[in-house]
Amino acid sequence: MNNEFSCQEMIEVVTKYLDDALPPDERQRFERHLSYCTGCGTYVDQMRETIRQTSMVPREESLPPALRQEIVAQFRTWKRH
C-alpha cells in the first residue's frame, strides 16, 4: 500500500496539520511529503500567509460610545432591582 500523502490529500489535511491535530504518523507523512514537494510547500506557505492576512482584517476595537452608555444605564436599572 502506498503510504504517502498525494498532493490532493495534502491540501485537505493542511488545516489539521496547522492546528497540530494530525496523529504522529500522519504528521510524519505530511512533513515527508513537504520535504520533496515544492508545490505543496508553496501551498502550505500560502495557507500560513492567508491566516496572517486574515488576522489583519480591520476590526472594531471598542464599543460605539452610545451603546456602551446604554449598557451601563441598563446596569444601573438592574442594580435597583
Place this chain on the structure above:
Amino acid sequence: MHGLETLSSETALLTALRCGDEDAFSALVDAYGAAMHRVALTFVRSSAVADEVVQEAWLGALRGLDRFEGRSTLRTWLLRIVANIARTHAVREARTVPFSSLELARESAEHEPALPADRFQGPDERHPCRWVSFPMPWSAEPDSALLSAETRKLIADTIADLPDGQRIVISLRDVEGWDSAEVCSVLELSETNQRVLLHRARSKVRAALERYLTTESP
C-alpha cells in the same frame, strides 16, 4: 487585549459585580464589550440588531451572574451568551439559514474539495493526484499587493460571502484569533466539524488571494 489583568481575579470581579459595583461592570464592558459586539455582528450582520443583541446579552449575563460557576472563563461565558442570543435573533430575522449546531454540523458534512479536481492529474496521467502545475509563490516584496489595504478588503468581502458556518468559524478563529476549543464551546460544535468549516473557509480565502495576486499586473 484582555483588559482585566488589573483586577486581581475573576472571583473578586464577580463579587464586586454581585454587589452592584459599577466600576467593575464598566471594566468588564471595556474588556469584552467590543468582542461581544463583533460576535453579534458576525451572526446578524445588521448593526442595529447587533446592538440589541449585545444589550440583551449583558442583561442576560447580569441576571445569570449568580448561576455562573466558573466552569469556563468569564470571557467564554459572556461570548457564549452573546452567540446564543445572536443565533436566536438571526433565526427570528427570517434569515433562511438556521444557526443550530446541528445545521452547522450538516454544513460541514457536505463534500467540497479545497481546490477543483482539475488542479491535479487524473488517474490516467503520469502522476495521479499530483499538481498539474505548482501554485505560483506570492511575492514578498515590500511593494507586494499582500501589504495593501485592498487585499484586506478582498479578504473581508470573501469572508462575508461564505456560507454561514464557514463565515462564523473563520471570523472567530482567524479574524478574532480564538483557539479551537473556545470556538467549539461557543458554537457547540465538535472539534472535527469546526475544523472542516475552518478548512473550507481558509481554502476559499487562499483561492481568492491566489486569483487576485496572480492575475494582477504590478
